[in-house]
Amino acid sequence: MTGSECQMDPGFQLFPEQASSFAPGVDALYGFLLGVAGFFTILIFLAIVFLALYYRRSAVRDRKRGSGAKLWVLEAIWIIVPLALTMVMFLWGTAAYIEQRVLPADAIELTVVGKQWMWKIQHPQGRSEINELHVPVGQPVVLRMISEDVIHSFYVPAFRVKMDVLPQRYTSLWFQATQPGVYHLFCAEYCGTEHADMSGRVIVMQPSAYAEWLAGGREQPPVTTGEKLFAQLRCDTCHYQGGQPRCPSLANLYGQPVRLADGTIVTVDEAYLRESILNPAAKVVAGYQTIMPTFEGQLSEEQIFHLIEYIESLSVMPADTGQPTPVESPARGFPASSRAVTPRSSEGSGQIPRRTSE
Numbered sequence: 592m593t594g595s596e597c598q599m600d601p602g603f604q605l606f607p608e609q610a611s612s613f614a615p616g617v618d619a620l621y622g623f624l625l626g627v628a629g630f631f632t633i634l635i636f637l638a639i640v641f642l643a644l645y646y647r648r649s650a651v652r653d654r655k656r657g658s659g660a661k662l663w664v665l666e667a668i669w670i671i672v673p674l675a676l677t678m679v680m681f682l683w684g685t686a687a688y689i690e691q692r693v694l695p696a697d698a699i700e701l702t703v704v705g706k707q708w709m710w711k712i713q714h715p716q717g718r719s720e721i722n723e724l725h726v727p728v729g730q731p732v733v734l735r736m737i738s739e740d741v742i743h744s745f746y747v748p749a750f751r752v753k754m755d756v757l758p759q760r761y762t763s764l765w766f767q768a769t770q771p772g773v774y775h776l777f778c779a780e781y782c783g784t785e786h787a788d789m790s791g792r793v794i795v796m797q798p799s800a801y802a803e804w805l806a807g808g809r810e811q812p813p814v815t816t817g818e819k820l821f822a823q824l825r826c827d828t829c830h831y832q833g834g835q836p837r838c839p840s841l842a843n844l845y846g847q848p849v850r851l852a853d854g855t856i857v858t859v860d861e862a863y864l865r866e867s868i869l870n871p872a873a874k875v876v877a878g879y880q881t882i883m884p885t886f887e888g889q890l891s892e893e894q895i896f897h898l899i900e901y902i903e904s905l906s907v908m909p910a911d912t913g914q915p916t917p918v919e920s921p922a923r924g925f926p927a928s929s930r931a932v933t934p935r936s937s938e939g940s941g942q943i944p945r946r947t948s949e
């Protein structure tokens with residue numbers, strides 16, 4: 592075991608170390624819950640012993656009988672005090688939950704595919720890894736996750752984050768590591784016979800070391816892989832047609848609302864793109880026929896991620912707003928100079944636009 596791995600085996604600890612920006616807040620809330628529960632456990636225990644002894648003699652029972660005039664005071668206390676305490680728990684917990692669920696702007700976005708029994712992680716610059724996650728310290732990281740088979744759960748105790756990884760549905764999770772080191776990564780959902788081995792390491796590095804590590808990979812960025820796959824699957828036959836396109840244009844489509852045949856409006860996000868690749872008839876854009884074949888069973892979740900990354904890259908994301916450029920009718924007519932659309936750089940800092948809806 593190297594020196595940096597020592598953090599994974601620090602001996603007995605009541606709590607895992609605090610290695611993310613969430614950790615102190617989560618621990619404070621947890622400490623409050625434990626404190627309240629402990630205080631009332633002891634209080635109730637002592638009250639039981641005291642009252643059992645005090646009212647043991649029938650003489651006391653008789654003397655006290657009928658002297659319940661002040662009972663309402665007691666009732667008010669046992670209503671108001673628990674109400675106040677539980678409201679504090681509720682509001683504090685809600686604030687902590689919202690902090691974890693609202694994804695930050697300008698985060699590094701990685702994709703995670705869980706499968707029996709491993710974690711596959713893809714960085715936007717091209718490096719991919721299995722059961723290891725390299726991240727820089729002090730920068731927000733968003734994980735967009737899906738499972739290839741059963742329900743898994745991505746859990747990093749030192750970061751105080753845990754999120755289910757589901758088949759057929761994207762979930763996401765974010766954190767900001769605060770300390771370089773090596774931390775446990777677990778699957779926290781019983782997912783089959785080798786569930787206990789579905790673990791790994793999160794390696795938090797200084798930004799310069801992280802950049803060096805990223806540069807060490809030889810894999811292509813997912814945007815490039817997605818572009819090749821797009822051509823290989825002949826998606827461009829319809830989606831790149833000039834003149835009157837048979838399928839909606841994909842330029843500047845990501846992040847935009849589109850009107851469907853039934854009049855409802857949906858926002859084009861990862862979930863919508865994934866559904867449209869696998870089940871094109873589910874939500875057809877108004878004005879188009881259902882001519883696209885399904886790709887269900889033909890693509891791995893990673894390949895779907897690559898295609899989505901490529902489609903996202905066809906939307907111009909001005910750095911100042913972090914939002915795709917609004918266009919008049921994004922789902923209609925691919926621009927004549929379709930290739931003139933500037934793809935978002937996949938070689939850059941890996942920054943993503945703000946996405947707040949899940």
Ligand SMILES: [Cu+2]
Pocket residue numbers: 705708742743744778779780781782786789
């Ligand atoms: Cu699992």
